[in-house]
Amino acid sequence: xxxxxxxxxxxxxxxxxxxxxxxxxxxxxxxxxxxxxxxxxxxxxxxxxxxxxxxxxxxxxxxxxxxxxxxxxxxxxxxxxxxxxxxxxxxxxxxxxxxxx
Amino acid sequence: xxxxxxxxxxxxxxxxxxxxxxxxxxxxxxxxxxxxxxxxxxxxxxxxxxxxxxxxxxxxxxxxxxxxxxxxxxxxxxxxxxxxxxxxxxxxxxxxxxxxxxxxxxxxxxxxxxxxxxxxxxxxxxxxxxxxxxxxxxxxxxxxxxxxxxxxxxxxxxxxxxxxxxxxxxxxxxxxx
Numbered sequence: 001x002x003x004x005x006x007x008x009x010x011x012x013x014x015x016x017x018x019x020x021x022x023x024x025x026x027x028x029x030x031x032x033x034x035x036x037x038x039x040x041x042x043x044x045x046x047x048x049x050x051x052x053x054x055x056x057x058x059x060x061x062x063x064x065x066x067x068x069x070x071x072x073x074x075x076x077x078x079x080x081x082x083x084x085x086x087x088x089x090x091x092x093x094x095x096x097x098x099x100x101x
Numbered sequence: 102x103x104x105x106x107x108x109x110x111x112x113x114x115x116x117x118x119x120x121x122x123x124x125x126x127x128x129x130x131x132x133x134x135x136x137x138x139x140x141x142x143x144x145x146x147x148x149x150x151x152x153x154x155x156x157x158x159x160x161x162x163x164x165x166x167x168x169x170x171x172x173x174x175x176x177x178x179x180x181x182x183x184x185x186x187x188x189x190x191x192x193x194x195x196x197x198x199x200x201x202x203x204x205x206x207x208x209x210x211x212x213x214x215x216x217x218x219x220x221x222x223x224x225x226x227x228x229x230x231x232x233x234x235x236x237x238x239x240x241x242x243x244x245x246x247x248x249x250x251x252x253x254x255x256x257x258x259x260x261x262x263x264x265x266x267x268x269x270x271x272x273x274x275x276x277x278x
Contacts, residue, residue, distance in 0.1 A: 044156075055224040055225040
């Protein structure tokens with residue numbers, strides 16, 4: 001069973017790297033938010049993996065908290081995106097980079 | 102066990118790639134759902150049944166429905182044209198591969214895991230057998246409301262702030278302008 005331990009961690013690292021690359025590469029803010037979700041998910045995977053293999057509970061508790069944080073982050077982020085959309089701008093991060101009202 | 106792990110890992114990996122590489126936003130969202138469901142399977146493999154259920158309910162249920170709703174509402178019809186994206190994609194891909202190799206190397210170097218595939222250091226009291234004997238959700242709840250009470254309360258405060266912030270951000274600004 002513990003032979004799978006590096007597999008979980010490498011999958012988690014790969015997902016985090018893909019999410020980080022997506023945040024840097026994509027210009028659509030909705031996709032960027034989804035990439036952030038991907039990164040949070042990979043962190044969850046690492047937390048639960050360590051909780052399982054060190055026989056502790058902290059990882060699972062904090063995975064739960066990370067899920068709550070991700071949910072609230074999505075709510076605020078999507079509210080921001082709808083606000084930008086309503087102000088009549090195109091949803092393109094390169095054009096919104098100055099972040100001025 | 103390892104067959105299920107391999108299958109779920111491949112699906113999760115392909116889902117993650119699909120999020121970044123899809124041309125249409127809605128395909129990205131569907132790839133993310135795929136990724137999250139595969140992750141729930143992995144959580145089940147890791148004896149974290151409650152986290153797996155929460156993953157399905159909160160992420161694949163609530164969060165992704167919110168995403169799809171926003172995509173449908175805003176309908177960013179003109180999808181991202183790949184104008185200067187090729188160089189960026191190349192750089193991003195190289196960075197991602199380098200980071201993964203780095204973490205993989207660090208994972209296998211004998212600091213976290215020894216040569217025999219076991220973690221160094223003493224194991225905690227929550228072995229899967231002990232946890233399942235007491236009940237997985239019961240153990241998690243006990244820990245959440247005793248040892249980790251402060252993070253739990255801070256999380257509730259965070260949810261409140263997020264709800265207030267979302268309402269503030271998304272209301273009409275007629276009186277402000």
